[in-house]
């Protein structure tokens with residue numbers, strides 16, 4: 001009581017009985033608190049957007065140009081163990097999944113030019129290094145796989161004139177080309193000289209010329225990509241952040257039947273437009289995938305470094321043989337079987353079909369057509385990206401794809417006359433990152449945890465302070481008015497009859 005009285009007295013005298021001043025500041029504080037609580041989220045968004053924009057020289061730009069991450073690719077090869085029985089005796093192919101063969105990657109963007117219109121143009125540079133200690137064996141392990149250049153050529157000749165097929169058969173005879181080749185894992189990935197490609201390079205007309213005479217599933221990927229990519233920086237519009245505008249001067253793909261399916265308006269999977277909600281569809285464009293890959297929310301996750309995020313994964317019908325994928329089948333029907341994606345138009349007409357590993361989400365008959373592939377497990381074979389939703393940064397990712405060859409039986413070519421119509425799995429890989437470096441993670445953690453805390457602290461703190469002041473001012477007002485009326489009353493009483501004993505209040509007043 002004593003303390004509060006003193007405070008009141010101080011307040012009233014300090015503000016020269018301008019109680020309205022105290023009240024006004026209290027109301028201002030209260031309003032500020034409420035405004036903070038309401039608009040703080042928007043301010044944080046604006047701040048994040050401002051920081052994310054890829055401006056040459058900024059920290060995000062440096063991280064984007066030379067990502068401080070340790071990506072890797074793990075390759076699993078299906079080794080054919082009964083090639084002869086398969087060809088001569090009609091048995092199912094027996095496959096033995098070998099791997100992983102692990103390569104670490106280094107990502108970089110080179111030749112970056114700022115177009116001054118909210119876009120950057122650049123080339124990707126990726127360097128792969130074999131990691132023997134993380135792999136199941138050396139990358140010179142010998143494997144037996146279908147001869148992809150040969151089977152592509154024979155499958156393509158199915159609708160050609162018969163004499164062409166016969167000519168092909170004799171050329172293959174002379175060159176001793178067989179439907180299966182024994183190569184090392186490294187050769188299968190990074191390239192080996194192929195007699196057919198070498199021949200084609202010399203014979204085929206200039207326009208149709210294949211760009212190389214070696215064949216490898218990742219051929220030419222080690223090093224600077226010749227593709228010039230133009231990407232939005234977010235300077236004009238954050239909803240385009242990290243999205244490709246052009247890929248090799250093209251704004252859309254030429255292969256498919258609708259504009260929507262030809263769109264390349266996706267990111268490369270490392271950054272996305274920020275402020276992602278569980279309702280959003282993220283889009284990733286990859287040149288070898290030959291289309292946009294949509295990703296939808298699957299579940300909440302937490303990375304090993306303790307940052308919360310959302311896991312996004314392709315919808316289950318992404319490669320389904322249904323109406324919404326009709327645009328990806330310009331020559332059909334018939335179209336690719338359920339769960340396969342026909343990329344032959346992007347692969348120089350080779351009958352390459354992509355799927356998820358172990359034919360996850362595909363027709364089980366495809367897996368049962370061969371022996372040695374275990375049933376798919378979503379945890380091991382699903383493609384996913386974990387994003388930090390506020391900043392749209394990928395924190396962990398597994399891009400998992402299986403490469404298959406859709407062989408058509410061609411009876412006129414004796415070398416492959418016994419090779420039935422089959423979707424032959426060749427290999428699958430997972431490319432990804434496990435974690436971001438500590439400096440990025442701590443920033444992400446700060447970005448997720450600090451804003452709600454700061455907002456609560458500011459909002460509640462200011463409001464509470466305002467309320468406290470109002471309460472104080474009101475109490476003081478009531479007290480002082482009460483005291484004044486008491487004083488006036490006592491004063492009146494005093495005037496009527498002089499006191500023998502001063503009242504308690506009067507004494508106190510005197511003491512002050």
Ligand SMILES: *[C@@H]1O[C@H](CO)[C@@H](O)[C@H](O)[C@H]1NC(C)=O
Pocket residue numbers: 079080081082083098141142143144
């Ligand atoms: C792959 O299969 C062949 C038999 O077809 C075998 O000779 C070879 O050793 C196998 N490769 C590995 C790495 O096991």
Ligand SMILES: *[C@@H]1O[C@H](CO)[C@@H](O)[C@H](O)[C@H]1NC(C)=O
Pocket residue numbers: 085089
């Ligand atoms: C081919 O199949 C027959 C029975 O269908 C079997 O007896 C024979 O051993 C097989 N040959 C080879 C090389 O596997």
Ligand SMILES: *[C@@H]1O[C@H](CO)[C@@H](O)[C@H](O)[C@H]1NC(C)=O
Pocket residue numbers: 110111123224
């Ligand atoms: C940058 O582009 C030019 C021409 O487009 C090319 O000659 C050069 O090799 C490129 N530099 C790098 C580092 O890729």
Ligand SMILES: *[C@@H]1O[C@H](CO)[C@@H](O)[C@H](O)[C@H]1NC(C)=O
Pocket residue numbers: 115117119230245246
């Ligand atoms: C920005 O400029 C580049 C280079 O001049 C051009 O290729 C691109 O289409 C432009 N983008 C926009 C959105 O105007």
Ligand SMILES: *[C@@H]1O[C@H](CO)[C@@H](O)[C@H](O)[C@H]1NC(C)=O
Pocket residue numbers: 103127128129130190222223
């Ligand atoms: C990729 O290229 C680098 C040099 O540019 C080389 O050191 C490395 O061995 C290559 N990786 C593979 C897997 O060929």
Ligand SMILES: *[C@@H]1O[C@H](CO)[C@@H](O)[C@H](O)[C@H]1NC(C)=O
Pocket residue numbers: 279
């Ligand atoms: C999610 O999207 C659906 C339709 O796409 C919409 O009806 C719904 O309101 C959205 N929910 C939220 C929380 O935005």
Ligand SMILES: *[C@@H]1O[C@H](CO)[C@@H](O)[C@H](O)[C@H]1NC(C)=O
Pocket residue numbers: 329330331332334335336342343344345406
């Ligand atoms: C794959 O696409 C090509 C080009 O559109 C087409 O010729 C081929 O028949 C397709 N393959 C299948 C199995 O649908």
